[in-house]
Amino acid sequence: MTDIGGRAYRIESDDDYLDHIGRSFEPQMVRLFDSLIKPSDTVLDIGANIGCTSILFGSRAARVISFEPSPTTYQFLKTNVGASGFQNIALNNVGLGKSPGRFELTFAANNRSGGFVSNKAQASAGHQVEAIDIACGDTFLAEADIHEVEFVKIDVEGFERDVIEGLRETLARAQPIVTLELNHWCLNVFQRTSVPDFLDFLRSVFPYLYAVEGADTRDLNNPDDAYHVMYHHVVGGFKYPNIVAAFHPAQLQTFGSEFARKID
Secondary structure, eight states, X not given: OEEETTEEEOOXXXXXXXXXXXXXXXXXXXXXXXXXXXXXXXXXXXXXXTSHHHHXXXXXXXXXXXXXXXXXXXXXXXXXXXXXTOSSEEEESOEEESSOEEEEEEEETTEEEEEEEOSSOOOOTTEEEEEEEEEEHHHHHHHTTOOOOOEEEEOXXXXXXXXXXXXXXXXXXXXXXXXXXXXXXXXXXXXXXXXXXXXXXXHHHOSEEEEEETTEEEETTSHHHXXXXXXXXXXXXXXXXXXXXXXXGGGGHHHHHHSSSOOO
């Protein structure tokens, strides 16, 4: 059994991911999500993997729409969400991106959580490759009649820019809170994107942008804070791996009170 947000669930997988997370699923991430999600929210879980975040969101929000492109990982997602008993989680065996198409997803045989879209790089031996379908996010949501979105979680191992580009209309209209991963290895190797370029892109989309390391929050619109984050992320061992983006300061009131630095 795995504790997810204070409740035990039976979670299945065929890799080392469950051994990695231990008996309790990422308490720091649970705390972060709890500071951002409201009970009335509609949540997009983009990169749902085997379902731990989707189950957490199902216990916190009104509606969850989950996306997992890997056919084999999706089967674990379906099993785990089904066993959770939540009826407010809709599952989709597709990824979201800028343009629809057929791509390859590469992941280590013992770690499904690190799967990346391998359109610009090939991994070493010992990895598995699956064909996956990618849909344009705006098109998918429009066709599914999903218009109101309050929170978006993106965990796609370097493919974040493509996801955001494909959701431009949704982001501009709904203006949700967005959390995403900062991972310079995935950005550089798999998407040929530097951390400064990636942060510049995010600033062009989101007026409010923060990096989180434990209880420490840094304003990525502040040059000194941005340099601190980039240095400690690239040189200091992947510090500040989580980014919180928003369109209005009022969206971040609880987040600002929960974490160390004041959100202006």
